[in-house]
C-alpha cells in the first residue's frame with residue numbers, strides 16, 4: 001500500500017490524529033480529562049508492554065510500561081482491542097530498516113494508512129512523516145542456487161552453490177543492524193553477526209571474514225553445517241514477522257570468498273612460549289584448541305587415531321554436504337601455523353594420557369562420540385547391517401565414492417533402509433542413493449514434526465527421492481540362508497499420551513507388524529563414547545553414559561592439566577558446540593599455565 | 605504359582621521382591637566400569653529401598669490405599685534382546701535388563717491379580733503391578749531420551 005503525498009499534505013504540525021486499527025477498526029485514541037494519547041500493545045523480549053504515544057503529528061512523546069532506551073526494537077506492535085499484529089510484513093523503515101507498524105488515520109473524511117517504525121528513537125517514530133522516502137519494499141530472503149535435483153544424485157558434488165556477490169549483498173541488506181542483536185545471543189561462540197553483515201553491505205568482504213574469524217576459526221565449515229535455524233537465525237528479529245536473515249549462507253559466502261581470493265594470511269606468532277600441549281582427536285573441538293593455543297605461542301601436537309585429520313568433518317559428514325577440500329584447507333592453515341600431527345595414533349593404546357602428561361604441560365581430549373549404538377534387536381549381526389559410522393567412514397575416509405580410483409569395497413544395496421531421523425540418518429540415505437540404490441527408505445519411530453535432522457537436510461533427502469516411513473520401528477532383521485539381511489520386520493507406532501513434560505513418546509501398535517524387503521540396512525540411532533582411553537586412565541571421571549565429567553567453567557577433567565570437550569563430554573552434539581567447548585578449554589589452559597609460569601618465575 | 609491367603613503374605617512377598625531388586629542393582633554397581641555408572645546403579649538401588657520401605661510401612665500400619673492408576677507402557681524393552689548381566693556392561697545394556705526385570709514383576713503381579721481369590725487381594729496385586737510399571741516407565745523414558753537419540 002503506497003503512501004501518497006496528497007493524502008497527507010494538508011496535515012499540519014501538531015494536528016490531532018484519530019487513529020484506527022486496520023483489522024478491527026477500533027480506535028487507539030484515549031482521552032482522559034486533559035490527557036490524550038494513543039494506546040498500543042508492544043511486544044518486547046517476548047512480553048506484552050503498554051505503549052502510549054502522543055496523538056499529535058510531529059510530537060515524539062512516547063511512554064511505555066517498562067523503561068526502553070534509544071535503539072531498542074519492539075518485536076511486534078499490536079492492537080490492544082483485537083490483539084492482531086499491526087506490523088506490515090511487506091515493508092520496512094527506510095531510515096533504519098526496522099519493521100513498521102501500520103495504522104489507519106482519519107483526516108478530512110479520508111482514511112489514510114500511516115506507518116511507524118518499531119525502533120525506539122528512530123527519527124521516523126511516532127506516526128510523523130508519511131512520505132515514500134521512509135518506507136521501502138522488503139527484500140525476500142535470498143536462497144542459495146542449488147544443483148538440479150535429478151542430476152545431483154549421480155555425483156558427490158556439493159548441492160548448494162553458495163551466494164554470488166549480488167545475492168550476498170541483497171541478503172545483507174535485509175539485516176536491521178539491531179543495536180541489541182538477538183542473533184549474537186543465539187550463536188554458541190557469539191560471532192559479531194551485525195558487524196560482519198555491515199561489512200558485506202559495504203562490499204568489504206575481506207573485513208567481513210576478519211570479523212567472523214575473531215570468534216569462529218572454521219567459518220566455511222560452520223556456514224555449511226551449523227543448525228542456524230535453531231541458533232542465530234531462530235533468534236533473528238526479522239524472523240518474528242518474516243524469514244530471518246540467512247546468517248549461515250552469508251557466513252559461508254565470506255569464508256569462501258576469502259579462500260577463493262587467496263586472502264587467508266598466516267599470522268605471525270610473536271610470542272613463543274616454551275610449553276607444549278597435546279591435543280587428542282582432530283575433530284572441531286581439538287582443532288579449535290590447537291588454533292587458539294598456537295596463537296598464544298604454545299607448541300601443539302595433535303594425536304589422531306585415523307590417517308586423516310578432521311574427525312567427523314572428514315569421515316562422517318559426506319562430500320556433497322561438506323567438501324573435504326574445505327576441511328583440508330583449514331587443516332593446512334593450522335599446519336602452517338605450526339601444528340604438528342601424529343596420525344594413526346590411538347591414545348589409550350599406543351600412548352596413555354599419563355604418558356602424554358610426562359611430555360606435555362597440558363592435554364586436551366576431544367575424541368568425539370565414535371561408538372555406534374545399536375538397538376539390541378534380533379538379527380543385528382547379519383551381513384549388510386551396518387552402523388552409520390562404519391557405513392559413512394567407508395564411503396568417506398576410504399573414498400569409496402571415488403571408486404575405481406580408490407579400491408575400497410563399497411557397501412552396496414539396491415533396497416536400502418536407514419534407521420533413525422537425525423542428520424546422520426539423512427547423510428546415510430543420501431549417500432546410499434548416490435551409490436545407485438534404487439529404493440532408499442528412512443525408518444523413523446516418531447512423526448515428521450519430531451525429525452531431529454535439519455530442515456534443509458530433510459528437504460534435500462525428499463527431493464532426491466528418499467522415502468520416509470514415519471511412526472515405524474524395527475523389531476527384528478530377517479536373514480537369508482547365507483546370513484545376509486533380506487528384510488526388516490517393523491511395527492507401527494503411535495504417539496502415546498503426553499507425559500508430565502508434555503512430551504509424547506511413541507508406543508507400538510500391537511499386531512501392526514509389517515516386513516520391508518531390503519538388502520542393506522544402516523542403523524543411525526546415535527553414538528556413545530568409545531572406552532579405549534579410559535581403559536588405561538581409570539581415574540578420569542565419567543558419567544553413567546561414559547562421557548567425561550568436566551568443570552563447566554574450565555572444561556578441566558578430574559585429572560589436573562587434562563581438559564576435555566566436544567562430543568566426548570556432551571554426547572553427540574554439533575560442530576559449533578564442540579568448537580565452543582574447545583575455546584573454553586584453551587582459555588582456561590592458557591590461564592592456568594600462565595599462572596604456573598609466574599609462580600615458578602617469582603620463586604626463582 | 606505361590607498361594608497367598610492374606611494381605612500380609614502378599615506384602616511379605618512384594619517386600620522380598622524389592623529386596624531382590626536392591627541386591628540386583630547393588631551387584632551391578634559393584635561391577636560397574638566407571639564411577640558414574642556405579643553412582644547411577646546405587647541411585648536406582650536407593651529408589652528400590654524407598655519402594656521397599658513404603659511396602660513395609662503399609663504392612664506395619666495395616667492401611668492399604670495405593671491407587672490403581674493408568675501408567676503408560678512404551679513397550680521399549682519388549683522388543684530388545686538383553687545380554688546376561690556381566691561386569692562392565694554398558695548403561696544401555698543395564699537399562700534393558702532393568703526394563704525387562706520390572707516388566708516381569710508387573711506381569712507376575714498382574715497374573716496374581718487375575719487368580720486372586722477375592723476382590724481385596726485382587727486390588728492389592730493390581731496396585732503392586734502398577735507400582736512396577738511405574739518403575740519400568742522411568743527406565744523406558746531414560747532409554748527413549750538418551751539411547752534412541754538419533755543425532
Ligand SMILES: Cc1cc2nc3c(=O)[nH]c(=O)nc-3n(C[C@H](O)[C@H](O)[C@H](O)COP(=O)(O)OP(=O)(O)OC[C@H]3O[C@@H](n4cnc5c(N)ncnc54)[C@H](O)[C@@H]3O)c2cc1C
Pocket residue numbers: 225226227280281282283284285286303304305306309310311312313316317318345346347348366367368369370392423424427530532533565566567568572573574575576578
Ligand atoms: C554423519 C554426521 C553428520 C553430522 N552432521 C552435523 C551437522 O550437519 N551439523 C553439526 O553441527 N553437527 C553435525 N554432526 C555432529 C558433529 O560432527 C559433531 O558434534 C562434532 O564433530 C564433534 O566434534 P568433536 O571435536 O567432539 O569430535 P569428532 O569430530 O568426533 O572427532 C574426534 C576425533 O578423535 C579421534 N579419536 C577418537 N578416539 C581417539 C583416540 N583414542 N586417540 C586418538 N584419536 C582419537 C577420532 O578419530 C576423530 O578424528 C554430525 C555428525 C555425524 C556423525
Ligand code: SF4
Pocket residue numbers: 174175176177178181182183184193194235236237238245247
Ligand atoms: S541478523 Fe537479525 S537479529 Fe541480527 S542484527 Fe540482523 S536483523 Fe538483527
